Structure formats: structure tokens, C-alpha cells
Amino acid sequence: MNGFLIVNGLSGLLIVSSLLVTLAGNPANSARFYALQSFILVMLFVALAGATGSGELYLWSFTALLTKVILVPAIMYRAFRRLSDPTIGSGAVMPTALSIVGAAVALILCFVVASKVTLPAADAIKPALAVSLALFFIGLACIVAQRNILKQVFGYCLMENGSHLTLALLAPNAPELVEIGIATDAIFAVVVMAALGSRIFDTLHTLDARQLTSLKG
Amino acid sequence: MTAMVPSILPPLLLIGPLAVALFLLTLPWFRDSLPEAFATDKGSVTLLERIHLGSVGYVFLLSVAALIQVLSSGAISAFGDWLFVDALGAVFMMLIGVVGLMTGLYSIAYIRHDLESGAIDAGKVRIYYGFFSLFLFTMLLAVTANNIIMMWAAIEATTLGSAFLVGLYGQKSSLEAAWKYVIICTVGVAFGLYGTVLVFSNAADVLADPHQAVLWTALVGHAAELDPMLVKLAFVFALIGFGTKAGIFPMHAWLPDAHSEAPSPVSGLLSGVLLKCALLIVIRFYVITVGTVGTGFPQMLLLTLGLLSVGVSSLLFFVQQDLKRKLAYSSIENVGLIVVALGVGGPLGIAAALLHAINHSVTKALFFCSAGNVLMKYGTRDLRAVKGVLRVAPATGLLMMGCALALAGFPPFNIFVSEFMVFMAGLNEGYGWIMALCALFLCITIAGLVKIVADSVLGKSPETMAKGDVGWKALAPLGVLAVLVLTLGFAVPQPLSTLVQQATAVVMNGDSRPVVAAPWQTYDRQTYDTARAGGQLVTGSLSQTEISK
Numbered sequence: 001m002n003g004f005l006i007v008n009g010l011s012g013l014l015i016v017s018s019l020l021v022t023l024a025g026n027p028a029n030s031a032r033f034y035a036l037q038s039f040i041l042v043m044l045f046v047a048l049a050g051a052t053g054s055g056e057l058y059l060w061s062f063t064a065l066l067t068k069v070i071l072v073p074a075i076m077y078r079a080f081r082r083l084s085d086p087t088i089g090s091g092a093v094m095p096t097a098l099s100i101v102g103a104a105v106a107l108i109l110c111f112v113v114a115s116k117v118t119l120p121a122a123d124a125i126k127p128a129l130a131v132s133l134a135l136f137f138i139g140l141a142c143i144v145a146q147r148n149i150l151k152q153v154f155g156y157c158l159m160e161n162g163s164h165l166t167l168a169l170l171a172p173n174a175p176e177l178v179e180i181g182i183a184t185d186a187i188f189a190v191v192v193m194a195a196l197g198s199r200i201f202d203t204l205h206t207l208d209a210r211q212l213t214s215l216k217g
Numbered sequence: 218m219t220a221m222v223p224s225i226l227p228p229l230l231l232i233g234p235l236a237v238a239l240f241l242l243t244l245p246w247f248r249d250s251l252p253e254a255f256a257t258d259k260g261s262v263t264l265l266e267r268i269h270l271g272s273v274g275y276v277f278l279l280s281v282a283a284l285i286q287v288l289s290s291g292a293i294s295a296f297g298d299w300l301f302v303d304a305l306g307a308v309f310m311m312l313i314g315v316v317g318l319m320t321g322l323y324s325i326a327y328i329r330h331d332l333e334s335g336a337i338d339a340g341k342v343r344i345y346y347g348f349f350s351l352f353l354f355t356m357l358l359a360v361t362a363n364n365i366i367m368m369w370a371a372i373e374a375t376t377l378g379s380a381f382l383v384g385l386y387g388q389k390s391s392l393e394a395a396w397k398y399v400i401i402c403t404v405g406v407a408f409g410l411y412g413t414v415l416v417f418s419n420a421a422d423v424l425a426d427p428h429q430a431v432l433w434t435a436l437v438g439h440a441a442e443l444d445p446m447l448v449k450l451a452f453v454f455a456l457i458g459f460g461t462k463a464g465i466f467p468m469h470a471w472l473p474d475a476h477s478e479a480p481s482p483v484s485g486l487l488s489g490v491l492l493k494c495a496l497l498i499v500i501r502f503y504v505i506t507v508g509t510v511g512t513g514f515p516q517m518l519l520l521t522l523g524l525l526s527v528g529v530s531s532l533l534f535f536v537q538q539d540l541k542r543k544l545a546y547s548s549i550e551n552v553g554l555i556v557v558a559l560g561v562g563g564p565l566g567i568a569a570a571l572l573h574a575i576n577h578s579v580t581k582a583l584f585f586c587s588a589g590n591v592l593m594k595y596g597t598r599d600l601r602a603v604k605g606v607l608r609v610a611p612a613t614g615l616l617m618m619g620c621a622l623a624l625a626g627f628p629p630f631n632i633f634v635s636e637f638m639v640f641m642a643g644l645n646e647g648y649g650w651i652m653a654l655c656a657l658f659l660c661i662t663i664a665g666l667v668k669i670v671a672d673s674v675l676g677k678s679p680e681t682m683a684k685g686d687v688g689w690k691a692l693a694p695l696g697v698l699a700v701l702v703l704t705l706g707f708a709v710p711q712p713l714s715t716l717v718q719q720a721t722a723v724v725m726n727g728d729s730r731p732v733v734a735a736p737w738q739t740y741d742r743q744t745y746d747t748a749r750a751g752g753q754l755v756t757g758s759l760s761q762t763e764i765s766k
Binding site: 116117118119120121136139140143149152155156159160162163166167169170171173174175178181182184185188189192193196197199200203204212213214215 | 364366367370373374377380381384387388389390392393394395396397399400403404407410411414415417418419422428430431444446447474477
């Protein structure tokens with residue numbers, strides 16, 4: 001059972017790190033915190049692999065280390081470092097305190113949902129399962145309540161980490177190729193978003209989503 | 218589940234457009250080592266066009282070949298069943314083949330015009346054709362995937378593949394449209410991923426072999442053993458996720474922007490094919506969900522969202538003044554109607570949904586390309602400025618008029634046949650008031666379409682406008698599409714009705730053969746009897762030869 005305790009404990013850190021990603025002052029810092037979060041996720045995968053004895057999960061941890069901790073944050077850091085739009089500040093639409101309260105409420109709701117899942121695989125890891133769902137919705141909130149288009153990209157990354165964690169928790173023996181498919185897709189998504197974001201900045205000289213409102217009706 | 222026939226066709230189908238896309242998009246890296254013709258951007262435009270034509274022609278031929286094999290020997294598969302084409306997938310594969318070819322042919326004239334007018338430079342031509350093939354590849358992957366994670370990845374890839382096409386012109390508005398498209402769709406499809414993960418993890422627990430749990434065909438076979446709560450949750454997630462991509466209200470916000478800002482052939486491809494591919498994934502999840510929790514829950518959701526889509530979009534359609542945005546709202550409406558038909562259910566409802574998907578695809582691709590002609594001629598999409606198309610460009614005007622009448626659901630155009638089937642199915646299943654509401658909303662659309670014909674197609678042309686149509690290269694592919702629109706409106710051809718019947722059987726997960734025909738078509742004895750036995754309202758009659766037997 002000890003392994004599962006570590007899994008559930010680490011999942012708590014994921015919530016903290018997702019708040020750091022969301023609330024960081026600029027996109028480059030968000031990229032650093034995102035790398036941190038992914039590192040926690042990898043440790044969680046390793047702990048889960050130990051607890052469930054799943055060989056596939058060790059492989060996952062390795063590919064996740066390559067893609068989520070190193071590659072994706074590096075791409076974003078490089079692409080976003082030179083882009084800054086001082087007019088929008090942190091870009092957050094809501095005050096920080098409210099964001100934290102919101103995350104807490106989301107987490108509680110997700111605990112309620114997770115407690116209703118009856119799968120035997122989910123028994124020992126219900127707190128982590130709730131966190132994975134909450135992570136998904138915190139990511140969504142990060143997109144909706146963000147004016148900085150580059151930080152919206154991180155929202156997507158958080159959502160993706162959330163679904164990834166759900167997959168690992170509920171199906172630790174999933175074929176490795178499944179995981180690779182998801183990871184590759186996420187890399188391409190981030191590359192495309194970063195490329196588009198950079199072009200928008202170069203053409204329109206703004207990163208503010210509120211400036212992108214010429215199309216209506 | 219019947220065994221699938223191994224076939225080389227699905228991978229062959231995918232490899233062509235993928236190879237072309239990779240070649241074109243990585244061309245600058247090894248251009249120096251290629252023959253002279255590739256050396257300059259300007260000189261290579263013709264060459265790029267030929268490669269592009271090769272790609273769309275290849276996709277068309279291979280999809281016809283795959284279709285023939287599916288019709289003759291049942292579902293085909295490859296790579297340990299990871300790729301497969303069943304009758305259901307074949308319907309959508311054919312849409313990619315046919316509409317891909319026609320919009321691909323039309324692209325030649327359209328992109329040349331953009332190049333000459335300076336809207337894009339020669340480098341962008343390569344980007345355009347490269348991403349066009351990539352877009353086709355990602356859609357083909359989505360419809361041939363049996364692996365549900367791959368289905369998700371392919372739908373996600375369609376967004377990434379087409380984002381640069383939407384933002385091709387690099388202007389403020391097109392970049393904005395591309396950004397909204399990418400953000401809304403990736404976030405939407407992230408919901409799809411969550412739904413997919415839920416189904417997969419659930420099945421991995423139930424099925425002995427986790428490698429099987431990822432296959433749609435295996436999931437359908439074991440749907441009854443899945444956890445009802447999780448499957449319901451997964452369906453909601455999948456419907457939100459893939460429904461975003463299909464343009465279902467209220468997740469449709471990206472659609473009018475992307476459709477109006479993309480180059481017209483791409484608008485045709487987005488509306489005609491992409492939305493339908495996403496719908497296919499929704500249908501695949503629907504089949505699993507019905508197997509686990511029955512029809513009540515998914516049908517209720519589909520009916521609600523479908524009706525809302527039809528209602529909201531018909532109003533927005535009416536007030537819109539931008540031609541391509543108007544057409545985009547009409548796409549939302551038609552997708553809504555397809556979703557309503559799915560929600561109505563029963564063999565006839567499913568068949569009606571599939572036939573309407575096919576008919577709308579062809580008609581809307583034609584309309585968007587005609588709008589492209591208008592754009593080439595008038596240089597604007599604003600309907601207040603576009604007047605007298607029939608006088609200025611007679612062929613385009615005629616095509617637009619035909620499209621508008623077809624979309625309005627007048628016979629003898631194809632949309633009439635499938636809309637008639639949708640209403641027949643709805644009344645048959647006891648959804649009278651929903652159908653009445655749909656009819657009311659469709660009336661609003663008809664008013665809007667009549668307005669297009671009266672003000673813009675007819676009307677008085679601006680005096681400064683030079684007379685003369687766009688070139689034959691732009692008109693020929695549209696002519697082919699127009700012939701399709703008319704032919705499918707006169708009668709549903711035998712191979713197509715067989716295909717739709719078989720696809721319906723896949724969705725119903727059993728053998729049920731609804732009559733797929735225009736109301737005035739006569740039946741042979743067997744079809745007639747099936748129709749009556751199945752409780753279908755028989756609108757057609759027995760053919761003379763059958764009666765005299």
C-alpha cells in the first residue's frame with residue numbers, strides 16, 4: 001500500500017505546481033514550472049509502476065521524461081522567451097486568491113465524482129484520480145481566464161497532463177504505443193500553437209486575446 | 218463480430234498523401250540536390266501543382282478501390298486491425314476521396330489567382346499544397362482508425378494539419394481565425410481524449426487482453442460488460458470533444474471564423490469533409506454507448522444538441538451578411554440536422570443521417586467553391602456588395618442559384634431526398650414536435666437562401682464590374698460537383714444505397730436494411746416488403762415489372 005500512498009501524495013504536488021504554472025508572471029516562467037510539474041508526474045508514474053508492477057509504466061515514465069520534462073518545456077521556453085507584451089501583465093482575468101479558491105472547489109467536486117467510480121483498479125488511488133480530473137479542469141480554467149495567448153497554451157498542457165494521469169491510473173498496463181501516440185500529438189500541438197502565437201506577435205504586436213476580436217457575428 | 222479481411226489498401230491509401238505532404242513541406246531542406254525545376258519558387262509552381270494533382274487523384278482512386286473491396290468482401294483491415302475500413306468508415310472515406318479531388322482540382326485555379334493578385338507569394342503555394350495533402354492524410358487516418366486512441370490523435374492532427382491553411386493569408390483576421398480554431402479545437406478534442414481514456418481504461422479492466430481494449434471493433438463486441446456510469450461520462454466527454462470539431466452548438470465558436478478566413482477550397486473541405494469525419498467519431502462512440510446503456514441516454518443528448526444547433530444557426534444564418542460566414546452557419550445547421558437524425562435513431566434515422574452527411578458534403582463543397590468564384594470576381598464576401606452574379610459571371614451565378622435551391626431543400630436536388638428521409642424517420646419514431654421545430658427553423662434558412670438568390674445572384678450588377686466568368690479550370694470541378702448534386706437528387710444510385718444500408722447495419726450493430734431512396738423511386742418486391750415490415754412509411758411504389766410479376 002505504501003506505493004499508492006506515495007502516488008496520492010505526489011498528486012497533491014501536481015495541484016500546487018499547476019497553480020504555479022497558471023499564476024506565473026510570464027510565459028517563460030510558466031515553462032519552467034511546467035517542466036517541474038511534468039517531473040512530478042514522471043516520479044508519480046515511477047511510483048505507480050512500482051506499486052502495480054507494470055513494466056509498461058516504467059517505459060512511459062521514460063518517454064514522459066523525454067517529452068514532457070525536457071522537449072516540450074524547451075520548445076516553449078525558446079519560443080516564448082523573446083515574446084513579451086508588457087501591456088497585459090500576468091494576463092490573469094481573475095485575482096490570484098480567487099484562482100486558488102477556484103482550484104480548491106474544483107478539487108472537491110472532482111473528489112465527489114471520483115468517489116463514485118466503481119472500477120476495482122481505482123480503489124487505492126481515488127485521491128490521485130480526483131487530482132487528475134481536477135488538473136484537467138484547472139487547465140481549462142487557465143485557458144478561459146487568461147488573456148495572454150501564450151499562457152493559454154499551458155492550459156492545454158495541463159489538460160493533457162490530467163488525461164495522461166487518468167490513463168496511467170486506470171490502465172497501467174496500456175500498450176506503450178498508446179502513450180507514445182498521445183505524447184507525440186501533444187508535442188505537435190505545442191509546436192503548432194507556439195508557431196502560430198509567434199506569428200500573431202510578429203504581425204499584430206500583441207499577445208492579448210482581447211485584441212483578437214475582429215471576427216464577430 | 219465478423220472477421221475482417223486483411224488488405225493492403227488502407228495503408229496504401231494513407232501513405233500517398235503523407236509522402237507528398239512530407240516531401241512538399243520539407244522541400245527547402247534539400248532543394249539544392251533536386252533538378253532545376255525545383256530550384257526557384259516561381260518556376261516550381263507548375264511542378265507543385267502536378268504533385269498536388271497526383272496526390273488528390275491517388276487518394277480518389279485508392280478510396281474507390283477500397284470501397285469496391287468493402288462492398289464485395291466486407292470490412293477490410295491492416296496492421297493487426299489497427300487500421301480498418303468498414304461500410305461506415307467507407308462512407309466518409311469516399312467523401313474525402315470525392316470532395317478532396319474536386320476541391321483539389323479547384324485549388325489550382327484559385328491559388329493561381331491568389332498568387333497573381335499578390336494575396337500570397339510563391340513560397341505559400343508550396344505550404345498550401347503540402348498542408349492540403351497533410352490535411353487529407355489526417356482525415357483519412359481518422360476514418361480508417363480502429364484504435365480509439367489513434368482516432369483521437371488523428372482528429373487532433375486534423376486541427377494541426379489545417380491550422381496553417383486557415384491562417385494562410387497571414388492577415389490579422391486570418392491569424393485570429395487560425396488561433397481560435399487551434400485553441401478551441403485542441404481544448405475541445407482534449408475532452409475527446411478524456412472520453413477515449415475513460416472508455417479504454419474501463420475496457421482494459423474488463424477485457425483479458427489490454428491490447429484488444431484499444432480496438433473499436435473489440436469494444437463494440439464487449440460493450441455490454443463496460444461500467445454504465447463511466448461509459449455515460451465518456452460519451453458526454455466524447456460528444457463535447459469531437460462535437461467541437463463537428464461544429465455542434467454550443468461548441469461551434471471556431472467554425473464561422475475558420476470557414477470564412479480559409480481559402481475557399483479549404484472552406485469546402487472543412488465544411489464538406491472535416492465536420493463529417495468528426496461526426497464519424499461521435500457515431501463510433503455512440504455505438505459503444507448504445508451497447509452499454511441503451512439508446513435512451515445518448516439519443517436524448519443528441520436530440521437536444523442537434524435541435525439547438527439547427528435553431529441557433531438558422532437565426533444566425535439569416536442575419537449574416539458575409540457570404541462565407543453565412544455558409545458556415547448553414548453547415549452548423551446541417552450538422553445539427555444530421556445529429557437530430559442520429560438522435561431519432563432507428564434504421565431509417567441512422568440511414569437518413571448518413572445520406573444527409575453525404576449530400577450536404579457535396580452541396581456545401583460546391584457552394585463554398587462558387588463563393589470562391591465570387592470572391593475572385595468581386596474581391597469581397599460582403600453580400601451587400603455582391604450583386605448580379607448571374608450577369609457578371611453567368612456560370613457561377615447558375616451554380617450559386619442551384620446550390621441555394623439545393624440547400625433550401627427543393628427537389629430535384631439531393632438535399633431534399635435526405636431531408637425528406639430525416640423527417641420521415643422523425644415522424645415514424647414519434648418525434649413530431651421536434652420535427653415541427655426543425656421544419657420551422659428550416660423555413661428561416663430558406664428565406665435566407667432566397668434572399669441570396671434574389672439580391673446577389675440576380676439583382677443589378679455594379680456598372681464598373683467587368684463581365685466574364687472565371688476560367689474553365691475553376692468551373693470544371695464545380696460542374697462535376699453540380700452533376701453529383703443533381704444526380705443524387707433524382708435517385709439514390711444502387712451502390713450508394715447499398716453502402717448506406719451496410720453502414721447503417723454497422724451503427725445498429727446488427728442487420729437492418731432501411732430503404733435508402735428518393736420518395737419517387739420505385740422499388741423491387743424485396744425492398745418494398747422490407748420497407749413495410751420495418752414500419753417505414755413507403756412513399757415509393759412497386760416498379761411496373763414487379764407489379765406484372
